[in-house]
Amino acid sequence: MAEQNQENRIVLKIEGLTKRFGGLVAVNELNINVEQGNICALIGPNGSGKTTVLNLITGIYPINGGKIEFLGEPIQGLPPHSVCWRGIARTFQNIRILGSQTVFENALLGKGYGKGGAGIFHTVLNTPRYRKDMAESTDEVNEILEFAGLTELRRERACNLPYGKQRILEIARALVTKPKLLLLDEPAAGLNSQEIYTLMELISKINERGISILLIEHRMEFIGKLADWVFVLNHGSKIAEGTFDVIKENPDVIQAYLGRGGRKLA
Amino acid sequence: MTVAILFQLILNGLAMGIIYALPALGISLIWNASGLFNFAQGDLLTLGGYIMLTVFGKLNIPFIPAFMITVAAMGLLGYALSQIYFYPMLENKVNPQIILIGTVAFSVFIRNLVLVIWGTTPQTYTNPFGSQVMQIGELYLMPHVIWIVAIVTVLLSLLQYFLRSTMVGIAMRAVAQRQTASWLMGIRNDRMIALTFLLSTSIAAVSGVLISPILPLTPSMGGMIAVKAMAAVLIGGLGSFSGALIGGVAVGIAETIFAAIVDPAYRDIFIFGILVLFLLFRPGGIFKAQVSEKV
Amino acid sequence: MKKVKTLLHKYILLVIGFILLILPLFTSQYEFYVVERGVQNAIQVLGLLILIGYSGMMSLGSAALLATGSYTYGILLVKLGISPWLGALLAIIITTLIGTLLAFPSFRLAGPFLVVTTVGFGEIVRILLLNLESLTGGAYGLEGYENLFADSRLVYAFMVVTLLLVAVGTQRISNSKLGLALKSIRQDEVAAEIMGVDVRRAKMVSFALSAMLAGLSGVFLANLTGYMSPDSFTSAESTTYLLMVVMGGMNSVVGAIISSIVITALPEFLRFLSSSRLLVYSLVLLIYLRVHWVKSSRPSCAGVAKKLKINIGNNKSGRGGGNG
Numbered sequence: 001m002a003e004q005n006q007e008n009r010i011v012l013k014i015e016g017l018t019k020r021f022g023g024l025v026a027v028n029e030l031n032i033n034v035e036q037g038n039i040c041a042l043i044g045p046n047g048s049g050k051t052t053v054l055n056l057i058t059g060i061y062p063i064n065g066g067k068i069e070f071l072g073e074p075i076q077g078l079p080p081h082s083v084c085w086r087g088i089a090r091t092f093q094n095i096r097i098l099g100s101q102t103v104f105e106n107a108l109l110g111k112g113y114g115k116g117g118a119g120i121f122h123t124v125l126n127t128p129r130y131r132k133d134m135a136e137s138t139d140e141v142n143e144i145l146e147f148a149g150l151t152e153l154r155r156e157r158a159c160n161l162p163y164g165k166q167r168i169l170e171i172a173r174a175l176v177t178k179p180k181l182l183l184l185d186e187p188a189a190g191l192n193s194q195e196i197y198t199l200m201e202l203i204s205k206i207n208e209r210g211i212s213i214l215l216i217e218h219r220m221e222f223i224g225k226l227a228d229w230v231f232v233l234n235h236g237s238k239i240a241e242g243t244f245d246v247i248k249e250n251p252d253v254i255q256a257y258l259g260r261g262g263r264k265l266a
Numbered sequence: 267m268t269v270a271i272l273f274q275l276i277l278n279g280l281a282m283g284i285i286y287a288l289p290a291l292g293i294s295l296i297w298n299a300s301g302l303f304n305f306a307q308g309d310l311l312t313l314g315g316y317i318m319l320t321v322f323g324k325l326n327i328p329f330i331p332a333f334m335i336t337v338a339a340m341g342l343l344g345y346a347l348s349q350i351y352f353y354p355m356l357e358n359k360v361n362p363q364i365i366l367i368g369t370v371a372f373s374v375f376i377r378n379l380v381l382v383i384w385g386t387t388p389q390t391y392t393n394p395f396g397s398q399v400m401q402i403g404e405l406y407l408m409p410h411v412i413w414i415v416a417i418v419t420v421l422l423s424l425l426q427y428f429l430r431s432t433m434v435g436i437a438m439r440a441v442a443q444r445q446t447a448s449w450l451m452g453i454r455n456d457r458m459i460a461l462t463f464l465l466s467t468s469i470a471a472v473s474g475v476l477i478s479p480i481l482p483l484t485p486s487m488g489g490m491i492a493v494k495a496m497a498a499v500l501i502g503g504l505g506s507f508s509g510a511l512i513g514g515v516a517v518g519i520a521e522t523i524f525a526a527i528v529d530p531a532y533r534d535i536f537i538f539g540i541l542v543l544f545l546l547f548r549p550g551g552i553f554k555a556q557v558s559e560k561v
Numbered sequence: 562m563k564k565v566k567t568l569l570h571k572y573i574l575l576v577i578g579f580i581l582l583i584l585p586l587f588t589s590q591y592e593f594y595v596v597e598r599g600v601q602n603a604i605q606v607l608g609l610l611i612l613i614g615y616s617g618m619m620s621l622g623s624a625a626l627l628a629t630g631s632y633t634y635g636i637l638l639v640k641l642g643i644s645p646w647l648g649a650l651l652a653i654i655i656t657t658l659i660g661t662l663l664a665f666p667s668f669r670l671a672g673p674f675l676v677v678t679t680v681g682f683g684e685i686v687r688i689l690l691l692n693l694e695s696l697t698g699g700a701y702g703l704e705g706y707e708n709l710f711a712d713s714r715l716v717y718a719f720m721v722v723t724l725l726l727v728a729v730g731t732q733r734i735s736n737s738k739l740g741l742a743l744k745s746i747r748q749d750e751v752a753a754e755i756m757g758v759d760v761r762r763a764k765m766v767s768f769a770l771s772a773m774l775a776g777l778s779g780v781f782l783a784n785l786t787g788y789m790s791p792d793s794f795t796s797a798e799s800t801t802y803l804l805m806v807v808m809g810g811m812n813s814v815v816g817a818i819i820s821s822i823v824i825t826a827l828p829e830f831l832r833f834l835s836s837s838r839l840l841v842y843s844l845v846l847l848i849y850l851r852v853h854w855v856k857s858s859r860p861s862c863a864g865v866a867k868k869l870k871i872n873i874g875n876n877k878s879g880r881g882g883g884n885g
């Protein structure tokens with residue numbers, strides 16, 4: 001019974017995940033479990049395959065072996081939009097928002113296309129059903145923009161936003177998809193310390209909404225404050241996992257980061 | 267069908283295929299250097315043909331100097347085109363779709379310029395290779411078929427040598443692979459891309475001159491050839507030197523044989539059928555160029 | 562604010578519609594034909610606006626789809642003798658189906674690969690029109706079918722009303738989730754997929770809508786000319802349609818309509834243009850692209866990843882740039 005309970009609490013379960021690019025093994029026999037409500041971090045030196053893992057989870061690349069289960073159901077082989085519809089949203093290392101669309105439109109994109117709602121005939125005929133659907137979507141998007149502190153900027157073209165706001169916008173867009181699991185690929189990259197502080201607050205607030213988070217990050221203080229659980233990748237394999245305090249003392253991890261004879265992390 | 271006829275068809279197809287291969291190569295070179303797909307390649311060929319018509323056919327300058335004048339003029343045009351028009355767009359990172367539309371506009375512009383200057387009546391000049399049919403065993407051949415194959419073989423070997431072994435050629439290939447890195451190494455991207463355009467329009471000029479014994483000159487001639495050249499470059503593998511050649515020759519031979527034994531009216535449909543099969547089952551073409559996008 | 566803007570848009574469309582409807586009162590027979598062609602082209606261009614402008618999928622097969630619409634209508638009426646209205650309906654349905662098939666290559670191909678596919682489609686249709694003589698009449702063309710209305714002014718009025726309805730529909734699509742999905746495909750297909758946009762489905766809808774409008778426009782063309790031949794559907798026509806959608810700003814319904822009508826009518830009113838129409842048009846397009854796009858890459862957007870630099874400057878032309 002206890003075990004059953006344990007299983008239910010796991011949102012994302014990755015088993016033996018393997019990905020090869022030509023002769024290069026980018027991800028090797030990787031096992032990862034993300035528990036409900038946790039903030040997990042995926043760390044590792046450059047080129048250790050962290051972003052590839054996110055690309056595999058979200059279905060951008062096909063996998064070569066292993067299993068990816070989300071809420072107890074296999075999701076490997078699904079196209080990215082289906083993965084999104086099941087409740088996994090992500091952001092990108094290099095921000096990928098639509099520069100010539102407004103902030104509101106960017107966020108609205110998170111409502112996706114093709115998963116029900118009013119179809120094309122309703123759209124063209126502007127039926128009550130379409131208007132209701134659009135009004136509901138607008139309310140949801142506005143609520144999330146409010147939550148992310150972007151309300152004032154909603155009519156601004158996204159490319160005119162400062163870098164930090166673009167990152168927040170990308171996260172807000174991911175939230176509009178109503179995810180159960182949020183994947184963040186180096187959310188703090190390129191931000192100044194004030195922006196990082198805002199970002200950390202936002203991530204905590206998102207987590208309080210019951211959304212589990214798996215993030216890739218290089219900044220150790222960021223991970224130390226936020227992450228409940230840390231996975232360390234090197235050359236596509238997991239070399240350690242645990243709480244940050246345990247991980248940072250782990251000699252394998254220190255060696256992977258700093259080479260032989262390296263000092264402690266953080 | 268006897269073996270001799272088949273052999274003859276293959277030879278004729280080879281001559282036609284080389285004419286397709288040259289613009290295909292031009293498209294591939296520019297694609298490699300700048301990521302730009304030049305829809306105007308066929309019409310540049312037309313323009314080359316018509317310049318030759320004026321220089322050789324009307325001004326009566328001997329064949330070899332006339333050939334060189336035509337190629338030089340077209341080369342200069344290509345250089346200028348890149349420096350004035352396409353490089354600024356590439357440098358400003360204009361959406362590829364817009365640049366694509368630009369090359370389509372160039373194609374229409376050149377075609378109609380030729381139409382306004384030289385008129386629509388099909389024109390031709392004396393076949394410089396002679397029009398005496400040669401008989402070799404059971405084969406009947408026009409001399410230009412052999413000349414086309416010979417001239418193009420020499421030119422391609424020179425081009426291959428230039429790209430592989432000279433400093434400029436190596437620099438051009440460096441730009442094709444990593445623009446920023448090569449810029450840091452002190453290579454001027456704008457010049458290298460302009461040189462690629464120069465090469466590619468010169469190649470267009472050569473094919474425009476060589477085609478005249480096979481087809482009379484018309485303003486829309488290049489458009490028809492371009493359609494095949496584009497099919498050839500995608501079948502062979504966009505961005506690959508050998509791909510453009512093999513693709514062009516394959517298209518030339520396939521359509522000649524198809525026209526002879528099935529129906530000439532539907533040969534273009536046949537070629538596009540092959541292209542669609544390739545696009546569906548081997549999108550990179552025969553010589554698949556490895557392109558990976560960082561997500 | 563948004564409501565005012567929407568109202569303004571509706572208002573502009575009504576003004577255009579009104580002008581178009583009273584225009585025949587002031588024009589000669591020939592000028593009337595030119596205006597008719599302008600309206601018919603505008604319907605076609607609105608389809609291309611969805612495909613090229615919103616979704617960013619370049620097509621040079623638009624004349625072939627127009628031909629599919631025209632010829633299906635003509636063949637059904639001449640060979641099977643069915644009524645014009647049923648013929649028109651079937652022509653639009655068949656064109657839509659064929660156009661939707663063109664979406665399949667777009668699942669795997671982009672940019673030049675896709676364009677070459679559409680060029681190939683155009684060639685195939687042209688060859689079939691020329692060679693299936695028993696059906697299409699070959700190079701001699703096809704004639705002797707009935708029109709939707711016996712009175713050509715009624716056909717025109719019906720066409721103008723149709724254009725307005727199509728314009729309103731296109732505008733609504735532009736503002737909808739579908740429109741946003743299409744625009745996201747143009748700007749960043751991967752990000753769109755990740756955000757839950759069913760990209761394949763959106764592409765199919767885009768191709769289908771564009772083909773549907775091409776079929777509609779083709780039926781009207783058949784009604785205007787009373788005769789069809791392969792010469793009316795060359796690749797030069799596809800390029801002209803491309804020009805119309807680009808000069809219309811690629812983002813604006815009103816711009817596309819004005820640009821279509823102006824570009825159709827211009828050679829008739831500037832006589833020197835008529836012999837070298839395409840020469841001048843392509844030159845204008847070349848200059849427009851060079852000046853508009855190179856200048857307008859403003860530094861404020863320069864830091865954004867290059868994939869995003871797509872539509873910069875279109876707010877300028879969004880209000881109708883039919884300055885051809």
